[in-house]
Amino acid sequence: MSLVGYVLFLQLVFFTVRVTPKIQIGDLIAGNAGEELKLPCHFPGYHTNVNVVQVVWLKQASPKAETLAVYNPIFGTNYPTTPGRITFHNESSQNCILRIDPLELADEGLYSCEVNVFPTGTHESHINLTVLVKPTIGVVAVPADTRMAEALVATCTAANGKPAADITWMAKVPGTVTSRLTHHPNRTITITSQYRITPNRKANRETLTCLVSHKALRDPVSSVVTLSVQYPPEVSITGYDGNWHINRRNVSLSCIAEANPPATAYHWTMTKGPVSETARAEGKHLYIEQVDYSVNGTWVCEATNVLGKGNGEVTVVVSEVDSLNAGKPFGSTIVYVTIGTVVGILFITAFLSYVIVKKRQRTEDTKAETKPPPAKQRNHITVFATLNLNVVDSLNYTRRENCEAEATVNTDVHIN
Numbered sequence: 505m506s507l508v509g510y511v512l513f514l515q516l517v518f519f520t521v522r523v524t525p526k527i528q529i530g531d532l533i534a535g536n537a538g539e540e541l542k543l544p545c546h547f548p549g550y551h552t553n554v555n556v557v558q559v560v561w562l563k564q565a566s567p568k569a570e571t572l573a574v575y576n577p578i579f580g581t582n583y584p585t586t587p588g589r590i591t592f593h594n595e596s597s598q599n600c601i602l603r604i605d606p607l608e609l610a611d612e613g614l615y616s617c618e619v620n621v622f623p624t625g626t627h628e629s630h631i632n633l634t635v636l637v638k639p640t641i642g643v644v645a646v647p648a649d650t651r652m653a654e655a656l657v658a659t660c661t662a663a664n665g666k667p668a669a670d671i672t673w674m675a676k677v678p679g680t681v682t683s684r685l686t687h688h689p690n691r692t693i694t695i696t697s698q699y700r701i702t703p704n705r706k707a708n709r710e711t712l713t714c715l716v717s718h719k720a721l722r723d724p725v726s727s728v729v730t731l732s733v734q735y736p737p738e739v740s741i742t743g744y745d746g747n748w749h750i751n752r753r754n755v756s757l758s759c760i761a762e763a764n765p766p767a768t769a770y771h772w773t774m775t776k777g778p779v780s781e782t783a784r785a786e787g788k789h790l791y792i793e794q795v796d797y798s799v800n801g802t803w804v805c806e807a808t809n810v811l812g813k814g815n816g817e818v819t820v821v822v823s824e825v826d827s828l829n830a831g832k833p834f835g836s837t838i839v840y841v842t843i844g845t846v847v848g849i850l851f852i853t854a855f856l857s858y859v860i861v862k863k864r865q866r867t868e869d870t871k872a873e874t875k876p877p878p879a880k881q882r883n884h885i886t887v888f889a890t891l892n893l894n895v896v897d898s899l900n901y902t903r904r905e906n907c908e909a910e911a912t913v914n915t916d917v918h919i920n
Contacts, residue, residue, distance in 0.1 A: 639665025
């Protein structure tokens with residue numbers, strides 16, 4: 505007789521009565537597919553004279569239950585249908601935990617733990633096992649362009665999960681969300697969530713975050729995607745500083761094109777007619793070796809990408825002289841002339857003071873001829889003058905800062 509037959513024989517011989525379940529066991533357990541799961545079955549042994557004859561794990565199925573594992577204190581363990589993947593974990597008379605590794609989606613169902621005890625009979629309880637399947641998560645950006653009224657810019661998918669995952673979006677760019685569920689024959693579900701916006705230039709390179717929550721995940725999983733919104737070039741021109749004068753050398757203009765995808769072609773023109781012969785266009789740059797009146801006027805740069813064209817322009821005014829330095833020689837001349845004039849006035853003032861003092865001294869000497877000669881005194885007259893000039897060159901009214909000149913003249917005249 506086989507071991508299974510013998511076990512069944514023991515059940516028929518010793519136990520004909522079923523009693524209320526007394527097994528310490530949970531009613532509902534969930535596990536993740538692909539991972540290890542343990543189903544508990546603890547028998548504490550209520551009486552010293554109670555003996556465990558055998559423990560049987562079964563899975564309820566139609567039309568009859570399927571025996572998964574059998575433990576007998578005398579004959580050991582046996583796994584009639586699932587050897588290797590389903591085993592006992594630390595089997596004993598009081599602890600017969602069923603170990604399933606790896607857990608499969610087909611393992612979901614109702615399990616029974618039966619403990620045959622002498623002399624009380626069979627004690628039984630059930631566990632309802634739910635198998636969870638982690639979804640496969642993916643998020644992709646979908647290129648859009650500003651010609652569309654509304655466009656799909658990102659798709660987030662949680663595929664083949666059980667149960668269905670929950671998807672939410674976090675975004676600075678306002679949009680609308682649509683979701684679709686797909687049920688598969690193996691009872692897994694795929695959810696696809698799409699994010700749509702009204703495309704505009706500012707939305708390009710903004711980020712969206714897809715947040716997936718699921719019972720099989722300990723924490724929500726976030727995935728970030730960068731938006732790609734395509735738009736035609738928006739053009740501006742740099743390089744003109746307002747001081748292009750005759751014979752100025754090595755000046756240039758640059759065409760700055762903001763575009764997605766980047767501009768692939770640039771074209772330079774002038775609104776008044778043909779481009780000056782002194783100008784040389786090289787892609788986004790326009791080089792002028794020496795300024796003359798032919799470059800005077802409005803320059804236009806046209807940039808092109810696959811979505812269209814964009815124009816930018818700048819008006820160049822050519823002057824005869826360098827406006828930044830034109831007034832400097834004249835201002836210096838004014839300073840020198842002013843300083844010379846003031847110095848001359850100071851010397852004349854000093855000379856006149858000397859003459860007046862001498863004349864006053866002679867008069868006093870004549871009056872004092874009858875008097876004893878006084879002690880010789882030294883007459884000391886000091887003339888001190890300071891000149892502080894601030895000269896502002898008013899000719900430079902465009903970009904030049906104020907020019908300041910300061911002169912100080914000191915004169916010390918001694919008269920004895």
